[in-house]
Amino acid sequence: MPFSMAVKTLDYTPAWPPYPSLWMAGYGGAPRGNQGQVDRRLRAQCVLIDDGAGPKVMLRIDVISIPRYVHQAIREAVVPLLGNNNGNFLIICSHTHSGPFIGTTRPHPYVMMSLTPADISAIEDTTNVFIDQMITLVEQTLAMARTPVTLWYKEGNTTIGYNRCDEPNVLTTINALIARRTSDNGLHTVLFGYACHAVARGNDKTFCSDYPGAATDVISNALGVQALFFQGAAGDQEPNDPHAPSQVTNLGTTLGNAVVQMVNSGSWASVTGPITTHYLDLKLPLTVDFGDPAAVIRARNAYNERLDTTAPTDFEYRHAEVMLEQIAGEGLPRVFPMPVQRWKMGGLNILALSHEVLSEYAVRLRAQTAGRLWVMAYANETEGYVAANDILQTGGGNRFGYEAGWTDDSTMSGPGTWTTFYPWPAPLKFSPSGPAAAGTTERVLLDACTTMLNL
Amino acid sequence: MTSEYRQLSRRTLLSAALGGAAASVVGHGLFSGVASAAAGRKTLLIGSVDRWGNGIVQLADPSLNGESRIVPVNGQPNGIVGSPDGLRAYVATVFGPGLSVVDVDTAKVTGEIAVGGFANQVLTSPDGKVIYVATGSSGAGGSSGHVAVVDAATGDVRARIKAGPLPHTLALTPDGTQLFVGDERAKGITIIDTAKNAVAGSFKTEKQVLELAVDPKGKSLYAASLRELVTFDLRGGKAGSTELDGVPCGLAVHPNGTFAVVSLYTGRKTDSQLVTVNIASNKVRTKEPNGKANGPLTTSKDGDRAFVLDKQNRKVTSADTATGKPDNSLSTPNSNTPTCVAFVESV
Numbered sequence: 127m128p129f130s131m132a133v134k135t136l137d138y139t140p141a142w143p144p145y146p147s148l149w150m151a152g153y154g155g156a157p158r159g160n161q162g163q164v165d166r167r168l169r170a171q172c173v174l175i176d177d178g179a180g181p182k183v184m185l186r187i188d189v190i191s192i193p194r195y196v197h198q199a200i201r202e203a204v205v206p207l208l209g210n211n212n213g214n215f216l217i218i219c220s221h222t223h224s225g226p227f228i229g230t231t232r233p234h235p236y237v238m239m240s241l242t243p244a245d246i247s248a249i250e251d252t253t254n255v256f257i258d259q260m261i262t263l264v265e266q267t268l269a270m271a272r273t274p275v276t277l278w279y280k281e282g283n284t285t286i287g288y289n290r291c292d293e294p295n296v297l298t299t300i301n302a303l304i305a306r307r308t309s310d311n312g313l314h315t316v317l318f319g320y321a322c323h324a325v326a327r328g329n330d331k332t333f334c335s336d337y338p339g340a341a342t343d344v345i346s347n348a349l350g351v352q353a354l355f356f357q358g359a360a361g362d363q364e365p366n367d368p369h370a371p372s373q374v375t376n377l378g379t380t381l382g383n384a385v386v387q388m389v390n391s392g393s394w395a396s397v398t399g400p401i402t403t404h405y406l407d408l409k410l411p412l413t414v415d416f417g418d419p420a421a422v423i424r425a426r427n428a429y430n431e432r433l434d435t436t437a438p439t440d441f442e443y444r445h446a447e448v449m450l451e452q453i454a455g456e457g458l459p460r461v462f463p464m465p466v467q468r469w470k471m472g473g474l475n476i477l478a479l480s481h482e483v484l485s486e487y488a489v490r491l492r493a494q495t496a497g498r499l500w501v502m503a504y505a506n507e508t509e510g511y512v513a514a515n516d517i518l519q520t521g522g523g524n525r526f527g528y529e530a531g532w533t534d535d536s537t538m539s540g541p542g543t544w545t546t547f548y549p550w551p552a553p554l555k556f557s558p559s560g561p562a563a564a565g566t567t568e569r570v571l572l573d574a575c576t577t578m579l580n581l
Numbered sequence: 582m583t584s585e586y587r588q589l590s591r592r593t594l595l596s597a598a599l600g601g602a603a604a605s606v607v608g609h610g611l612f613s614g615v616a617s618a619a620a621g622r623k624t625l626l627i628g629s630v631d632r633w634g635n636g637i638v639q640l641a642d643p644s645l646n647g648e649s650r651i652v653p654v655n656g657q658p659n660g661i662v663g664s665p666d667g668l669r670a671y672v673a674t675v676f677g678p679g680l681s682v683v684d685v686d687t688a689k690v691t692g693e694i695a696v697g698g699f700a701n702q703v704l705t706s707p708d709g710k711v712i713y714v715a716t717g718s719s720g721a722g723g724s725s726g727h728v729a730v731v732d733a734a735t736g737d738v739r740a741r742i743k744a745g746p747l748p749h750t751l752a753l754t755p756d757g758t759q760l761f762v763g764d765e766r767a768k769g770i771t772i773i774d775t776a777k778n779a780v781a782g783s784f785k786t787e788k789q790v791l792e793l794a795v796d797p798k799g800k801s802l803y804a805a806s807l808r809e810l811v812t813f814d815l816r817g818g819k820a821g822s823t824e825l826d827g828v829p830c831g832l833a834v835h836p837n838g839t840f841a842v843v844s845l846y847t848g849r850k851t852d853s854q855l856v857t858v859n860i861a862s863n864k865v866r867t868k869e870p871n872g873k874a875n876g877p878l879t880t881s882k883d884g885d886r887a888f889v890l891d892k893q894n895r896k897v898t899s900a901d902t903a904t905g906k907p908d909n910s911l912s913t914p915n916s917n918t919p920t921c922v923a924f925v926e927s928v
Binding site for chain 1: 631633634656677695698718725741746747767791827892
């Protein structure tokens, strides 16, 4: 089927000016401000695919995550340009832990780095610059001349990491989608996906697109076209040790070379189209219904107690302060929003999940879906981890509850878990024993995905 | 409003850049440089960080009077220890490379060692030939840490030992054969055989371990937890406990092995405490209010003085360990937040 495509890459590596502040995201425990050091530059890339029924746009960004309000600000500006169809616009973050801090809600700069209100305002100013740049990039891509192309997809395999939760799933599949010019069948663009936390560099103050950026460079240099990375369900997928600047090149080269080898060999399946898109704003339940005033009082008492039994320098102390501020102000959240999106491209399905989704979801959804299914994560917005029921059940029993979000008490955020850094008052709802029951996180999410994939 | 914040941000960037420049001149591979100092020179080493994440080590007189010397280091210091000869300080930092070596005499960084970021407590072997660094943090985005074993002469990392997900606190037996590791989150302690650089065992504790220390005779391990100081034998058998009034944030044992010193956070509305505990009887020996000084602590080599960090008021306080009463304080420069403290005496 004939498609047309436009692709634009923006090197948005923050610098002052125009960025008002250069605070970095990804790691907590100390103020982390970039001072101009850049290793591998940060890209925002926009790809437009038109199947004759109007453009579908994917915006991929070398950034750790964007919170809900930032996602919505970009979406509200872009979707009117795409026929007011939410499904036609998709954002994917690479999850590099060596990029700018975008947004001031989840993760929370005060909890992460103990920043002052003035510095947090500076992050807000930076966020506004970022939002403007992303919207402009999409607008410019939409205005570009489109190249008639054919689309092809294929899966490959390589291993650059492991499952840090000691679960059996190690995601090694490479998903690749290429565009070839209709005019001469020449290679036009490479999109490639892999699921692994972009933390190979480790903790320093240097901007770096981590292994996805290194792999992109390898592919672009070898094939002479733009390459675009999309992240998978990497919530529990960790790159091989050690985490050091040299590891970025090592792992990125491994992945990039594997993609180049795929492109240079056969067995590509044709995307037959048309492209159909769907978008759903799912609401996942928390373990506690904070619509119940008694539950709010219990939370207030518990977080007040935490302030007297935790050292003031600990993450959970600052988290408790944020929770008490919310209780006194706008109130505690009652649900965990989770946008889910599907692009069906003939025999290829792309399911884009928001947040830090653990690999179990990708494995199960692929197993139950006829045809090819690629699961993206860190899509549209990222405000926490989404684990399967067994991890949620285990709580502090697995890695002190980091991915579960709780440790000893499932009615409140576990110290040092994801619900601390992305401040939530309680973890996601789960079945305390046995398989996931109706109305719990795993069931709600899998049912919604299944329904969407059957549309 | 916006322009005011932007102005602030420019200052932020400028200061950060200056801090970075200071750190960037640090050389590598200078671990065995000749250092010398008069015997008996005593120095208090205070690690601190400014609001932009630039770290320094302040070399102060233990009297807390007189001028301090300042050494910029690469990122926020999280742990600090002096070499047994008192000539060097090893500074564990949140950002990579993770370990800086400071010549105490010249007040210069002489090397950086890539142990990985999120470095926490740091210790040296009794002979000073090996440095142990605990790395890991729940702020590491879900990544795990390790205990790095570093050759002090060459700066080579001999081993990275997986000793729990987030190694945080360390204690070493006086003969240097057993290293005890407390995790940032675990209710338990891991034991490392230092001859093999391998985990030799572990045991559970009732509460999360916040601080660790071994007595100078090498018979007991002390683990400070919420409202409790627990005594274990070196195989993990519980031998006693002492009730405390809050959250221990610093722990040291007097060189004569008779008492432990603990700094306590006791809540938002009450003063912090400096407590000494009779180790033999498991009874509180002294308990004195200490303002907001509830951070890490160290003692002088003779154990007569204790030094406790006050992160809120950005200073270090000193006290006579016989009475436990605070008697002096020293502010950190540039309103830095103090993060770690150690005492060295040259031999």
